[in-house]
Amino acid sequence: MQLNHAAVGGTEDSGDVLVEVTPGQGTLELEINSKVLSQYGSSIKKTVLETLTRLNVTDAKVIVKDKGAVDQTIRARLVTAIFRAADMKENLPWGDL
């Protein structure tokens, strides 16, 4: 998937996560900040990587500012940021998410 510009999804409310996606320099770069890093750090990383793979994003910088979001929220916010970065507004591949 081609990302055109930086984009953001989510908020910094408790239980939510702010995800910032920027077109990459050739690889995937991940930065994860979380209030519950010691509890869910690995899980958050796995979820982010899985979602990027699913949407075929191989070239991006992803910054995660987590305030205790559960898995499906992390996915939703990342997906939002990716589609925004790719300027995709309609006819999204819902069945593949």
Place this chain on the structure above:
Amino acid sequence: MSSKNRLRRTMMFLSTQRAGSIRDAYIYAPDSIIFDLEDAVAVSEKDSARVALYHVLKYVDYKGIERLVRINGADTPFWKEDIRASVAAGCDGIRIPKCETPYDVEIVEEQVVKAEKEFERPIGSTLLQVAIETPLGVRNAYELSMASKRIFGISIGAGDFMRSMHARRRDDGAELYAARAQLVLAARAAGVQCYDTVHIKVKDYEGLERDTQLIYDMGFDGKSVIHPSQIPIIHKVFTPTEQEIEKAQKIISKLSNEAKEGVGVFMVGDDMIDVAMLEGAKRIMALAEAAGAYKGE
């Protein structure tokens, strides 16, 4: 009970943008939840709300609570994609805002069918709910109720409605007499459910109870909710009394016994009972069971 007829005493609006709340909103135990993509969401966040909706429908277990989606109106650029996301994620039904004529229902149904095919959902699995918010909509309530086989209920949304009626608020709810009366008539004639408007003043629990008692007695099936604290109050009103439960139980058991004897009409207390009463008695028992007032067989 078929899912069109399921109990819908309370239908709680929820914004999918509230990440902390949507993950376990089932704890508030409404009968239905309406995920709102319309009024609760700013224009710039419609895409985000839709993605959040998809994920919550697909990945969160709501423990049997019905999951409906209020999509944006056909006068916006969002409604078609709203339908695609909702159907793809397996929602139980779609609430169509601002319905005025059957056409408003038909165009939505068309997109729903398309989406059910595209995402391999069972055809007909997405129900529809008609939300009426204007005088014209109220006048067309019966036609709207009949506009699709998928429609399980119609509702009145008082917000702008009162202003377009040139009416003023009253404690006894007179400003909504016209709409409520038309709605419940249309619903019964069409054989669908009807739901009353939200109570905006959240902390006005007395007013909520009063309005709920009024619409319960009028025959409404339920009421929309905007805050969890409203749910127990509405459920309390929709709980049959002990006498009503006892009478209903007698009616049901006697009807089945007497039917075996070939008797069609008999007395329960001071009342004459025949088979026409059976459905009402069953409704009482369903309400009783839901309220925990009766454990069921």
Place this chain on the structure above:
Amino acid sequence: MKNKVGREIPDEFLKDGKQVFQGAFAFDKNVYHKVASKTVGVSDPNHSKVLPDLKAAIMACGLKDGMTVSFHHHFRDGDYVVCMVMQAIAELGIKDIMVCATSLGTAHDALVPLMESGVITGISSSGLRGKVGKAISDGKLKNVAYIRSHGGRAAAIASGAVHIDVAFLGAPTSDDYGNARGQGGISDCGVLSYGEVDARYADRVVIVTDTLVPFPNVPASISCSDVDYVVVVDKIGDSEKIANHTMRMTENPRELILAENAALIMKYTPYFKDGFSFQTGGGGPSLAVTRFLRPMLEEAGIKIGFTVGGCTKPMIDLLKEGFIGAIMDSQDFDFASVESVHKTPGHFEITTSEYADPFNKGAYVNRLDYVMLGALDIDVDFNVNVITGVDGVVRGAPGGHVDAAAGSKCTVVMAPLVRKGRLSSVRDRVLTVTTPGETVDIFVTEVGYAVNPGRQDLIESLKNCPLKRYTIEGLRDEAYALAGKPEDTKFEDKVVALVEYRDGTIIDVVRKPAKYVLE
């Protein structure tokens, strides 16, 4: 050595009579000698106890390096006394002091530099919140800290496990001879229950007050005959933080569901009958339970015989309206309670020893039917943690939790299944055992409850309760399904605190958290 709750206690701490936890009632009927203080008797009628400032009192008491001082926390987050006294001690060049507090919190952040500089090298406390807790977790205290419950502290002092050289007891009012009360001043706290055991057993006792009143200041919570000196300071605390104007009665729908569930559980247990006894904590949800009590009492036509422990306005209201027979008060949380004790008929002060000491001849907690407690988390053995956060940092307090759980016929722990920030309240294994599972009967959440398998009698009586009953493992599974299974928190080997059960045995240790590295 492994103890009865399966926690490994390093042998280096099992000396000088210290044993591992062997069961909640392993020391029932234990026989011991109470220690007595070294007392400077005063018969000269011209002797004056009032000293000009704290430094004068510290020197008059002969405080030296390595000694132990003690404080109470009736002034809660508004306390000035601990920091004022420790600052004065530091300025006098005295060091290596053990602070035996009843609780330390955000009012005591200023102690951290004194820990770092070696003025304070030991701490015994129930609560270790705020920066003090963090500093202990970071290993900044030279000696290992002791975390004790209120009852456990009283027992440790009475048995001599802790010897207090000088007790510095803040008092809203005192006369010039040391009769101290919790009322009548500008920073009232209601009762002085925590300080009473210090006054009886410490070698020297200093009353610190901001309001000197005429002699005799009676009925005194602390008697002048136990007091060596009196010091008057400008302010003993911030009155706005000592007692809340009004306790925040939660309007949060989730907390209300939790509270209502807890109240409903009570209704379907055998002890819910006329004259039952009851304790709640000061926390939001357990406080909210009282709101649901009144309609239940009215419907059943019964009254509460007495309540024990911390006091709040809803309790006072129930007392005044005849729903409670007596309030046995050991701490006041709000203005209404501070005002009411000793004045409202039926509202009495009891000492911490009377409330919870496991070594005396029978404390009030033993007479409790119900206690409703909060928790940081609980595990599948029903062990409760109220001390460490999920990051392993010390931030809580056992308080009277442990004592009430042991004494009460029905201990109910309540917590949201998953807190907003993805913190599961039920897990396979709590990081720190504070309250052993054998004393915990029921765990309640918004989604349902679990009963300790050892209480088949409660399972039986709860069978008509409309709430959903889970096994504790089932609740854990629900929590993990919602929030995901958490990773284990990693620790270094260094032990920073010992958690003592109320009988002085070691129930768990707290280690220094390791820095988290994301692979």
